[in-house]
Amino acid sequence: MQITPDINSLPNELISCIFRWIPVQHVFKFRRLSRAVNDSLLTTQFALLNMQLRSTHSPHQSDASMWLLVPQKYQAAMAGEKLSQLEILDSCGSVKTAIPFPESVVLLSKLTTLNLARCSLRGAIPDVFGALSNLTMVFLSNNQLVGGVPASFNCLSSLAILDLSKNRLSGHLPDLSDLNALQYLLVSENQLTGPIPTRVGSPSKLEMMNLERNQFSAIPNTIANLTKLFFLNISNNPISGDLPNELWRLRGLNVISMAHCGVTGSLAGIGELSLLNEVDASHNDLTGGIPPNELLQLTRLYSLHLFGNRRLSPQVWDFTGLDNFKYLCMDRAVLENSTLYGAFIRCELHGESENARRAQFLPQITPNGSFDEFRIIGGQCRNSLVWMDEYCLPAEVQEALPDISGLSYLQMYVPNDIDENSLSQCSDLKEISFTHLMDFEDSTDQVEYLLRQIRGAPIQKVWCDTSPPVGGRCVLETITSNFLKRGWHKETHGDEKVCFVMMN
Structure with missing residues (x-):
């Protein structure tokens, strides 16, 4: 005579020894052993007991977590x-x-x-x-x-x-x-x-x-x-469509992000949002930026992302009164046609060091034919300087470099006759970038001069274009060869930039 075991008649201690090793989610693997086992395993009592025992022996799993694993x-x-x-x-x-x-x-x-x-x-x-x-x-x-x-x-x-x-x-x-x-x-x-x-x-x-x-x-x-x-x-x-004026009535906003929405129009009216810290309106079809008088009302503004709005009209961007402002993200073409003043550094999200395949957003100071004001403007800048003009930095600019508080990044067109003393006084200068490498009679001389500049400053990274004009390829090859010989590490960032990193 076949005796069908009744799980209800067994003491809990014995049931514990029999079943505690079977995770409840694996119950159905054992159903085909026999009808008796099948009947026992398909009881609510077993499920409850299993949950109790498993949670007792696995203190990191709560009863609620076991409840989720039990068959519905x-x-x-x-x-x-x-x-x-x-x-x-x-x-x-x-x-x-x-x-x-x-x-x-x-x-x-x-x-x-x-x-x-x-x-x-x-x-x-x-x-x-x-x-x-x-x-x-x-x-x-x-x-x-x-x-x-x-x-x-x-x-x-x-x-x-x-x-x-x-x-x-x-x-x-x-x-x-x-x-x-x-x-x-x-x-x-x-x-x-x-x-x-x-x-x-x-x-x-x-x-x-x-x-x-x-x-x-x-x-x-x-x-x-x-x-x-x-x-x-x-x-x-x-x-899509123009931004409604009602958006500028949300006067408690600290952060507004509306990137990749296809919106048009301008940001006129945003000055009403005086508590704003961060604005991301990148990758839209805006034609107008922030009116200068409204920009000055955003006294708490920390970052402004407008990259991808290539139809933005040129304007004056004056950030000098915004003490908290740090990051500006904007298309290079728009930057080159605008006038910027203020204290800010390159965007952490899109800078060269972070991801060179994405566009770079860096503050600039574009010369207007007179450099008398540069020392004043430069003294208001912090951390980064991007020089958009071709060829040499004027002497007035070179002399002002040590006045840029905490200057850690310098970008210019080509290695040129920068006073080594000026760079050596920039105690925080860690990175330097050359956007155009030109062909000179002796590329070795250019590289040697570059190395002298680096020895005079605490520079740890040197950025160069990987696709210079045809004549500049020789310069890039010479730079690469010399840096590798001196123990620098070469990093390629996308298709546009190469970075040489000083190895400690």
């Missing part, structure tokens, strides 16, 4: 028995294999925080959040969720943070106007459509909206209602 047909029982009193469910990054969204989350009515970010969730988000009225934070980012955003999110009147970023969600955002406590709406890197959402929570509460990399198609005039926003990112959306 058992999750409801586990949620009711083990997790019903849970207030914070934080399983971020705990699951590596694709699993469906756990619908039994509806049973966790006391939850205040739900963090299932990076849990390999797939499929649609169930529309069950009306039963989770205590939620204040929801993190579902970095999964494989598809479909629409559930309308039941609008029932979460205490919700402060909603993060659905980096999924595959589509369609319009539902009405979220009842989320009166919402402060952060993060839905970047999805496939959401429609106009930029403005019926979101209370205008007096919402502080951050990150809508980057979706398919939003318009900026409605009602965006002016979001008066408490301090961070707005609408980059990489097919918005």
Whole structure:
């Protein structure tokens, strides 16, 4: 007579010895051993026990993380028995294999925080959040969720943070106007459509909206209602059209990013946003920059990214009154046709040292035929000087180099007769760049002079074009040969630049 073992009759200690080594996600591998084993493994009791034992012997896995791994047909029982009193469910990054969204989350009515970010969730988000009225934070980012955003999110009147970023969600955002406590709406890197959402929570509460990399198609005039926003990112959306004047009524903004949106017009009106720290309007079709009188109103401005707006009209950019300003990112052609004053350094995101394949954005001082004012202007500069004129630096400019506070980067056309004493007094000068290498009668003399300059200053990197004029190739070859002989390391950055680095 066959005796079918009853798992209920075994003491817990024995069950522990039998089953604790079987991870719950591998249960189904053992079902074919026998009908008895199959029947035992497919009980809710085993699933509960397995979860208990696994969490006991693996203290780094919470009950909630094990609940996610249990086959979905058992999750409801586990949620009711083990997790019903849970207030914070934080399983971020705990699951590596694709699993469906756990619908039994509806049973966790006391939850205040739900963090299932990076849990390999797939499929649609169930529309069950009306039963989770205590939620204040929801993190579902970095999964494989598809479909629409559930309308039941609008029932979460205490919700402060909603993060659905980096999924595959589509369609319009539902009405979220009842989320009166919402402060952060993060839905970047999805496939959401429609106009930029403005019926979101209370205008007096919402502080951050990150809508980057979706398919939003318009900026409605009602965006002016979001008066408490301090961070707005609408980059990489097919918005197009002129920027609405209502955008300049968001006077609490610290950061605005609208790169790669195809917008036109100008930034006239941005001076109303006096709290701005960062502006990124790169890769659009703007024809007008920031009016000079409005630029002076942006006293907190830290960085301005306008690269990719090649139709920008030439203008005077005066940053001398902006003490916090550091980074200017703009097309070289636009820079060459504009006049710039102020204290700023090259952009960390697009500078030569960081990624030479991307365009370089560097401050410049272009001579106007008179150098009497250069010492004054140079003394207001910090960190970098890009000399856009051809051939030699004038003596007045050379004498002013030590006056540039912390000068660490110098760019000019060709190695020329710079006073070695001037460079040696630039104690912070670490990099020098030559954008045009010309052919001289004796390229060796030019290289020897260059090496003397380097010996007189603490230069650690020398940049050169990799595609000089035909006559300059000999100079580049000679430079390369001499630097390598002296123990410098050669780095190639894209197709345009080569860098020689002093080895310690």
